[in-house]
Amino acid sequence: MTSATAQGKINLYFQVGPRLENGYHEVLSLYQAVALTETVTVTPSSSWSVNTTSDLLDTSGAPTDQSNLVVRAALALAQQAGIKNPQPMHFEVEKQIPVAGGMAGGSADAAASLVAINEAWCLGTDFPQLMAVAASLGADVPFALMGGTAIGTGTGVKLSKQPDLDPLHLVLLLNPKPLSTAAVFERFDALGLGEKINEDLSLAELVSQLGHNSLSPAAFSLMPELKELAEKDFGFGKAWLSGSGPTLWYRCETQSDAEKAADELRALGHSAISTSTSNMGSRLV
Known part of the structure; x- marks a missing residue:
């Protein structure tokens, strides 16, 4: 039995460019x-099997198969390591991050899985190789593996590790109705909301624009009750939108205030959760 953990995230700043010919979008994100x-x-x-549990959330919609x-x-990871017939595994997933909430819960699952499987199979895959596998799984998976604070460019998988920020105390306002990331981007494109990406913005400049999120109008258009909230x-x-939503986040002065x-x-x-920012990345536990 081998266990690993990974953190959820919010985008302290999230700028999204127009849709590219390959269907992707360039972004400039301050991941936290x-x-x-x-x-x-x-x-x-x-x-291969999966069981998902949570003391905080409804996990009934989580897939239990491959x-x-x-x-x-x-x-x-098996493919990267050249393993043609990998040992099937059972996964127990303990969730604290809202499902389809714009906080990279699924990406954190994937990152923790990479770390746990690498150890369980004694592969010895190094961090750069794990990051390459993570990038093949989704735009947020590399950051879930890295953790802490990072600036993401390209499609979000090109990461620049940043100095740790002072702790932020947060309140997360959850929404029981999920919001599809694909649907938000589709509405984003239909509304012509793409912004010109400015990769020259410094960490201090991004922090000064805390909460900017290009996807907010698209998410609010799909879910008017979220805009009202x-x-x-x-x-x-x-209130700021986390990723593609529908989780909203607020910044408080102290953890007690949160x-x-x-x-x-x-x-x-x-439904609300108080939390704070973290400097941790994926790791064995």
């Missing part, structure tokens, strides 16, 4: 890990 984790435990099995990113990550004044600052704000949101009938 948060102190919510996905833990993946792997054990040898007679067949379509799950944890299995896809293992198979991609984001515009409500709960008394603790402006916990109090989450309590207030829950008292109003909302």
